[in-house]
Amino acid sequence: MSTTEKTPVPAAGAVPDGGPVLRLESVRKTYGRGTVVLRDVDLEVPPHSVTVLIGASGSGKSTLLRCANLLEEIDDGAIFLDGAEITDPRADADAVRRRIGVVFQAYNLFPHMTVLDNITLAPRRVHKVPRAEAEARARELLERLGLGGRADEYPDRLSGGQQQRVAIVRALAGRPRLLLLDEVTAALDPELVGEVLGVVRDLKEEGMTMVIATHEMGFAREVADQVCFLDGGVVLERGTPEQVFGDPQHERTRRFLQRIIEARRL
Amino acid sequence: MPEQAGEAYAPSQRRIERERFKRARARRATAVAALSTLVTAIVLFLVITGSPGWPRTRETFFSAEYARKALPKVLEGLLLNLQLLVVCGAAVLVLGLLLAVARTLHGPVFFPLRALATAYTDFFRGLPLIICLLMVVFGVPALRLQGVTTDPVVLGGSALVLTYSAYVAEVFRAGIESVHPSQRAAARSLGLSSGQALRFVVLPQAVRRVVPPLLNDLVSLQKDTGLVSIAGAVDAVYAAQIIAGKDFNFTPYVVAGLVFVALTIPMTRFTDWVTARMDRRRAQGGIV
Numbered sequence: 001m002s003t004t005e006k007t008p009v010p011a012a013g014a015v016p017d018g019g020p021v022l023r024l025e026s027v028r029k030t031y032g033r034g035t036v037v038l039r040d041v042d043l044e045v046p047p048h049s050v051t052v053l054i055g056a057s058g059s060g061k062s063t064l065l066r067c068a069n070l071l072e073e074i075d076d077g078a079i080f081l082d083g084a085e086i087t088d089p090r091a092d093a094d095a096v097r098r099r100i101g102v103v104f105q106a107y108n109l110f111p112h113m114t115v116l117d118n119i120t121l122a123p124r125r126v127h128k129v130p131r132a133e134a135e136a137r138a139r140e141l142l143e144r145l146g147l148g149g150r151a152d153e154y155p156d157r158l159s160g161g162q163q164q165r166v167a168i169v170r171a172l173a174g175r176p177r178l179l180l181l182d183e184v185t186a187a188l189d190p191e192l193v194g195e196v197l198g199v200v201r202d203l204k205e206e207g208m209t210m211v212i213a214t215h216e217m218g219f220a221r222e223v224a225d226q227v228c229f230l231d232g233g234v235v236l237e238r239g240t241p242e243q244v245f246g247d248p249q250h251e252r253t254r255r256f257l258q259r260i261i262e263a264r265r266l
Numbered sequence: 267m268p269e270q271a272g273e274a275y276a277p278s279q280r281r282i283e284r285e286r287f288k289r290a291r292a293r294r295a296t297a298v299a300a301l302s303t304l305v306t307a308i309v310l311f312l313v314i315t316g317s318p319g320w321p322r323t324r325e326t327f328f329s330a331e332y333a334r335k336a337l338p339k340v341l342e343g344l345l346l347n348l349q350l351l352v353v354c355g356a357a358v359l360v361l362g363l364l365l366a367v368a369r370t371l372h373g374p375v376f377f378p379l380r381a382l383a384t385a386y387t388d389f390f391r392g393l394p395l396i397i398c399l400l401m402v403v404f405g406v407p408a409l410r411l412q413g414v415t416t417d418p419v420v421l422g423g424s425a426l427v428l429t430y431s432a433y434v435a436e437v438f439r440a441g442i443e444s445v446h447p448s449q450r451a452a453a454r455s456l457g458l459s460s461g462q463a464l465r466f467v468v469l470p471q472a473v474r475r476v477v478p479p480l481l482n483d484l485v486s487l488q489k490d491t492g493l494v495s496i497a498g499a500v501d502a503v504y505a506a507q508i509i510a511g512k513d514f515n516f517t518p519y520v521v522a523g524l525v526f527v528a529l530t531i532p533m534t535r536f537t538d539w540v541t542a543r544m545d546r547r548r549a550q551g552g553i554v
Contacts (some may be wrong), residue, residue: 026278076281089288 019083020044021178021209022068027077029063029233037063039233040077045178045226048207052220052241055230056256061213062105064230065180068211069100082177098126101171105183107163109155109170115142116151119170127174134173141169145199161192168199179203181212217260221245229253329517336509336518343505344525350423350491350501355484357427362434367464369435370442383435390432395490399425403497422494430487437479441472474544481537485530492526502526 022045029038038060045051053061066072068079070086070093079087086096109118116138123134142151145165155163164184171179181200185193197219203210204223214220220227220241227244229237229252237244237253248254314320368376368383390398402425407416415421445468453463495504502525506518 028275076278078280087284089284089291 018047020080021047021082022211023080023083024064024068025078025080027064027067027079028075029060029067029072030075037233038067038074041233041235043228043235045209045211047209049209049225050204050223051211051226051228052224053211053213053228053230054215054217054220054244054256059230060233061230062182063233065102065182065211065213069102069180070096094126098122098174099177101174101176101179103164103167103171103179103181103184105186107155107160107167107187109163109167111155114152114154115147115158115166118155118166119173122170122174138169138173141172142166145169146195159192160188161195164188164192164196165199168196168203172203177209179208179210181210181214183213183215185214185216215260217245217257229256231256325515327516327520329515332509332513332515332517333521336506336521339505339509340502340518340522340525343500343502343522344529346419346494346499346501347488347491347526348529350419350426350494351484351488354423354426354430354491355487358430358434358483358487359480361427361431363438365431365435366438366442367469369439370464372460387432387435390429391436393429395425395429396493396496398429399493399496401425402428403494418497418499419494422497422499426487426490426494430483430490434480434483437476437483438472440479441476442468444475445471477544478537478541481533481540485533485537488530488533489526492522 022043024041024043027038027041027043028036030036041060041064043051043064053064055061063072067074074087077087078085081096081099085091086093109115110121113121116135119138119141120129120131120134123129123137124131129137139148139151142148145168147162147165147169150158150162150166155166158166164187168184184200185196188196193216197216200210200212200219201223212220212223222241224241227239227241228235229244229248229250231252237248237250244253245257248257317323365383365387368379369387371380399422403418403421406414406421442464449467449471450463453467454460458466492501492503495501495507498504500508502522503519506522509518510516
């Protein structure tokens with residue numbers, strides 16, 4: 001896809017050559033009084049790479065993604081997008097979010113808008129793209145994801161897999177620098193998982209930089225350049241899929257993978 | 267921030283600096299807001315007190331002497347407004363809920379009830395309160411029915427209940443309809459009867475959701491109790507009118523007005539508090 005090529009370069013001089021698109025430095029996040037969700041998390045996401053976060057529910061995967069998109073305020077540490085710190089209170093959160101696409105587990109499409117309006121909302125209102133242009137691009141993206149005839153439908157008329165693909169198109173419509181996917185197949189029927197993962201696979205081919213939280217281990221193994229195993233808010237293990245899946249160093253990682261394999265057999 | 271046992275955490279320099287900046291920004295914002303409020307207040311004060319008619323207006327509307335004279339009478343009248351609020355408020359909530367439930371009943375058996383409730387809300391929501399009041403407080407006694415009261419307080423209160431229960435019924439109905447059908451389906455599939463599903467599953471969720479608009483209607487009712495003065499009941503407004511008419515000075519009205527405002531403020535703050543608490547419960551820790 002031409003998405004990544006056309007992505008406008010963010011603030012001038014902010015992109016160091018070859019530097020990571022996203023970088024987390026000692027990120028700490030607590031909820032309420034004393035529940036530590038993320039503890040000294042470091043992470044680097046190089047351009048055109050896919051980072052997959054695995055770990056049990058509550059291990060901090062979703063929180064990490066929400067922090068990266070500034071939906072959550074971190075307590076300590078820093079997050080950098082293209083080398084610029086986005087967790088600085090002086091940073092413009094809206095401008096940061098404009099450069100990051102997010103796809104949620106529950107799609108979060110706007111039920112009162114057609115598919116086309118869902119997709120063109122941000123391009124038209126935020127990026128000030130003329131309506132005709134925004135719609136042309138939306139239709140082109142829909143076509144490419146096999147949703148050509150669905151532009152004027154309302155989300156509730158679509159299957160879960162179709163809704164999630166629309167959500168992906170919506171996230172892509174703003175030409176993001178980075179795409180965050182939060183368990184995008186967790187709410188889908190098994191036979192619909194494939195169509196959504198197929199789209200993500202294509203995005204990788206096209207060079208989209210992504211951070212993906214998922215429970216689909218086979219998919220993680222196939223698509224990831226880097227796998228991080230989160231446990232209790234800590235990145236316990238990280239490496240290539242071969243390293244993490246093939247030769248896990250930690251007892252907890254082994255046990256987690258074992259449980260997943262057992263669940264699959266049922 | 268409290269820590270879990272066995273873990274040493276000390277805020278980094280970055281965090282300390284960040285929090286210092288946020289505090290400074292908050293202070294700056296507060297200062298700007300306070301200053302602009304002060305400037306607006308001063309300008310308003312100067313414009314009003316500098317106007318050519320001000321000395322005269324002050325004497326007619328803001329006379330301390332008349333205010334002192336009117337206050338006890340107005341407060342005495344206010345007691346009636348409070349009584350009306352409590353009694354009518356309770357009646358409105360009960361009647362409104364019954365009407366709302368009647369409108370949401372399914373099945374042909376309930377058609378007459380449903381139609382009646384619909385007609386009632388349509389009629390009394392559309393009828394101006396003042397006309398409803400006049401009809402009830404002057405029309406009912408004119409019938410000279412045996413055993414029916416002619417007490418303006420009772421009749422005025424009834425008129426308030428008639429109108430407000432129609433409003434409140436619609437608020438309740440909106441709440442009932444906002445509860446997702448799947449909740450009802452789940453309740454019914456557990457074997458709960460239609461009525462039980464309504465009582466134990468739907469209504470508790472519905473009522474919680476409509477608390478803010480309900481309180482809003484109650485605040486409105488609180489003010490409108492002042493309208494029973496047109497029937498001749500001596501409430502705060504009528505008490506003010508009596509004094510104002512005797513001395514040709516409007517200060518008692520201002521006093522009555524301020525007393526009502528003072529009464530509504532706690533209610534409004536309470537509404538805000540309830541709403542904020544509900545929002546906090548719903549929010550999952552996000553900041554947008």
